[in-house]
Amino acid sequence: MACRESSPLRSDLTHTEMRRLIAAIPREPRHLSFLVDAETTAAAFCQTLLGEEAGNTPCTPQRATELGQTVLQLLERLFFVIGEESGKHKNINALALSVGLWIAKRQGEIREIGLVVNGLAMTANGARDRRELEALYEISLHIVHAADPFLKADLNKHERHRPWRLLCLNHCIIATRTGDGELAKASYDFLVAHLPEEAGEFFEMGMRKVAGGQYSAHCRKIMRAYYETHADSARRNPSAVMH
Template sequence: MLVQNMAIPVEIRNTFEEASKIIQDTFSQSDIQSGSQVTPDQLIEAVTQFLFVFDKLDAENGENGAILFDDVNQLGDHAIGFLMDLAYWADRLRLPKSKMDIEKTALGVAHWLIRHEGELRTLEPLVNSLAASANLTQDATTLKALAQVMGDILEHAAPSVKADLEKNDPTRPWRILNFNYAIVATRTQDTDLMAKAFDTLGRNLPEDCPEFFEQGVQQAQKANYAQPVQAMLQEHFNRWATKH
């Protein structure tokens, strides 16, 4: 029997299904009223349908490259939006692991969009998932992989996100993701990766660079990072401090 390729990896699907069941069971046993909100059952059904559509599109168009006859941006954004709503329910039901697992599924959808040259319009669950993964590891190889994913998401963010029109909100996902990309790159102590992440930060959030690199210099000294890493952070701090 041939194994069918799936748009979203099997392990992510299994994670989604397990988390969904826990959320459904917990919601049904709770006394929470959904009111006018979409219920977890409705959200899970919608996401399941999107995953089916993603498989169908991959089978018809290949696993990589632009899909010309469907609005993959809209499909992906709706799927990630529904997953974000489901993560909200998990949080409301006090299911932190299920929330993380739902956000991992959103990251899988983001990978699908990137493979098909789409753009990402909703970043919050992606930022949460990547941050949680980075906080759980010290392994340099894993950190490099996470930094690569962060860079890919920043690159494929929608123009409306890159415009960064909500600069008065310090908690906006675009800002946090740029910071996390630079932080995780620093933790790898790979100066080539750091240079790429720092250039991205300078391009996207120049107004935040002086404070960021000042704190980076301090943290690198506390963590006893290698001398080239400390020197690079100091160089960038000096550069940005003179610009402001």
Template structure:
């Protein structure tokens, strides 16, 4: 399955395959937690059907005023369920299942974007981006992932985008944008780097200066080409000692 797009049939098959071991573990357990998790798996399957019906209505031009709101709510519930199932999986020693739950959040986020909804739950999506970034190979895949993050970033709720908890270095909004900048750098595309860096400065102005400073250190460690080094150096110089653009 291509995790960077949403296809109902493929998503259902991938989800069912991903939770197969977890489902078996849960069916052998009569605890309340196990039964609740099994209900969560069933709920996910139900939401996939709802998504398919909403997409079918949209393709036929039957878009209601509540479409974006419905997509936001459905997507949020799915992200919550995936997060919960991931926690249950890792508690049972199924670490790879947890990672699969994380990765399955990214197509859901894209579905929310396609329906002009709002993303209110970012933690699991950040985990998904990190998982993909650690596994994708080649500039083409990195570029595709970078464009996906661009879409996700644009749909994040205004509450999260205000980024008020600046004292927390692990806040999802900060991590998402830093990873966005790192992945853009790894594409080796000066044009893409410039586009992402401009948006990164607006999104996390307090953290941007340190990002470019650390980026310059990585230029020598990794051995980036001169074209990439030039972009990083220019943004590092533009921010200056004050941490903001002149």
């Protein structure tokens, strides 16, 4: 499912996608209660989308937070229940990103962010066009601002693959790849403010890409300036390696 800034979730397409995913749940006794929960959650979400399309008032922030969390929890469980061999993990990640954006644009909080980050990274890996990257930057900006305050508190700094860390790094990478210096600066400032211990290593890795001729001239200059300011933190924190 495409996830673009200008393309909101559609009830019909979302319903079709969720039905396909639910159909992949193994019909085994141990999954029967999950199957019922999945059908109920999908119906409630698609009905909400349909109501918005019909001109009903959009969800309140609290309702978007709660319903969105339920849908993302469903997708998280689907991710593990149906197995990677089903070939549907990409669909789940893409749908999770769309749901995350739906929550964010209703001023809700994204409390289950792992698959949303997966979807963002997956979409970024396939993006080549500058306009596509700029649209994806706007999506990532919505996501980082809508992330749950508990996630932003970043209490598990020892966990290298924590979603909040990966989200912030991907936000910066996407901004850099747009070639727009102002977007790059805004994302770097966000990284320095929210993950200062990661900043030095990020800019050090960025300089390696600069040396390889990647990024626009403007972004290369900005990357070098931030690197010169924050390089010392990378040497003080050698374990904070960007992946």
